[in-house]
Amino acid sequence: MSNSFHTLRLMPLYVGTTYLALTVALFFGGPFNWPIENTTTLLLFLSASIASISVGFCLGSRSSSPGGNLRAWRFCFRLGAIASIALLFPSTLAYTGKWPWEIGLVLGDQGAAYREMQVALQANESGIRLYVSIARAAFGPFVFCVIPFSILNWEHLRRVDFILLFLHVISIVIFSLMRGTDRETIDLLFVVIGTVVIRLARQSLVTGRLHFSVTRIFGFLLFFATISIIALALFIDRKESRMGGDDAFCVGETLVCSTRGKNQSPIVSKSMFGLEMLTAYTAQGYYGLSLALDSDFSWTYGLGHSPFLIDRLGNHIDETLYDRSYMAKINAAGWDDKTQWSTIFPWLASDVGFPGVPFVMAIFAFVWGASWKSSVVSGSDAGALVFLYSCILVLYIPANNQLAQTLEPYFSAVFWLLTWLTSGRPSAISRRKFFYRNGN
Known part of the structure; x- marks a missing residue:
């Protein structure tokens, strides 16, 4: 079993670092010519950060991590599914001013739906958004676990569980x-x-191979490709709707723009628009990072990594807290921190400075690697949730500190991290039961 995990141990790291390298390549070699003046400094910092992530993950994946069983998984699953369904109604009212059954009004124009949501958030006519936010945060840990727990415990789901999963x-x-x-x-x-991926890794650890025929693998890849194409098409359609077409694309208002001729074929035009949108979403943050690297450090008392904490606690600790953050300095340099991204790094640097960021990333990566080992080798469902949250954080590294943006993901991530850390070590009996269950 140890030999089997050895072949899988660094798989998430390879995928994560490749993804980050591709976003950096899109920034420097993509369709936009970014006006940066500190290319060497930016590349050295990014190299140090990716290297620290690699070291941290390698050490974490070799560590003796928690791995106790979560016996209450079904309770958490059902509570989360019921909460998700129930919160849909007040959530849509609070965030859009509409009820869920009015979905027909927004299906034809997702750009209009987004603009109407912005208006509704500003007006807050329902007056319940604060209470909805608190409720979503309180049930957030359970809502998040619904999908993972259903997949990891698929054979043990009952009819009512499948119904709740579908409605969720x-x-x-x-x-x-x-x-x-x-x-x-x-x-x-x-x-x-x-x-x-976690489930397949568990199976391969038990048997030494994946229990999938060529037909099943082909079916899974076909399903994944179909879903990805649909998601990409919806993504591009939404952006075109928001921007009024695909004739031109600009980032940061008019900081960098890409235009296309009118005689260009619709297929080429849409493809270029998709590439520009992908670049804007996955790479624009590096420009904000370049601005932050040229700014001076002012300590934010350990709160600067989260806009939620700055907003809620700033006035009680220091009224100039936001002004001390790198985000305010980036904003002052002309890069709007409310509408543009600047990667996760300036958020962390507001608390520890840029020299300390690689060390913070190494600690995070240690947890990432340890939770991967715990979720696969020990069969820890709580470890699986920590691993998934870690992957989400990696996904959004080029954008922002996603897990600390609002109270809901922040509380949920901390909740499952503490649950995992306090779950104890897997006993020999529980480990045998886990492998026996998955072996069957």
Whole structure:
């Protein structure tokens, strides 16, 4: 079993670092010519950060990590599914000013849905957004575990569980469509893929091989490709709707722009628009990072890594807290921190300075690697959730500190991290039961 895990031990690291390297390549060699003046400094910092992630993950994946069983997985699953379904109604009202059954009004124009959501957030006519946010945060840990727990315990689901799972997924899709946003569906797809990888890794650890025929592998790849194409098409359609077409694309208002001739074929035009949108989403943050690297450090008392903490606690600790953060300095340099991304690094650097960021990333990567080992070798479902949250953080490294943006993911990630850390070590009996169950 140890030999089997040895071949899988660094797989998430290879995928994660390759993804980060590709985003850096898109920034420097993509369709936009970014006006940066500190290329060498930027590349050295990114190299140090990726290297520290690699070292941290390698050490974490070799560590003796927690791996106790979570016996209450079904309770958490059902509570999360019921909460997700129930919260759909007040959530759509609070965030969009509409009820879920009004979805027909937004299906035809996702750009309009997004703009209407922005208006509704500013007006807050329902007056319940604060309470909805608190409720979503309180049930966030359980809502997040629904998809992973259903996949990891698929054979043990009952009829009522399948019904709750179906309604949970429908609730996520409706909420995403009502808001005209992509994060919900992207996270859903990402969590499904990540959990399937954990399950397959567990099976390979038990048997030394994957129990999938060529037909099943082909079916899975076909399903994944279909879902990805649909998600990409919806993504591009939403952006075109927001921007009024695909004739031109600009980032940071008019900081960098890409235009196309009118005689260009629709297929080429859409493909270029998709590449530009992909570059803007996955690489624009490096420009904000370049601005931050040229700014002076002012300590933010350990709160600067989270906009939620700055907003809620800033006035009670230091009224100039936001002004001390790198985000304020990036904003002052002309890069709007409310509408543009600057990677995760300036958020962390506001608390520890840029020299300390690689060390923070190494600690995070240690948890990432340890939770991967725990979720596969020890069969820890709580470890699997920590691993998935770690993967989400890696996914959003070129954008922001996603897990600390709002109270809901912040509380949920901390909840499962503490649950995992306090779960204890797997006993020999529980380990045998886990491998026996998965071996069957």
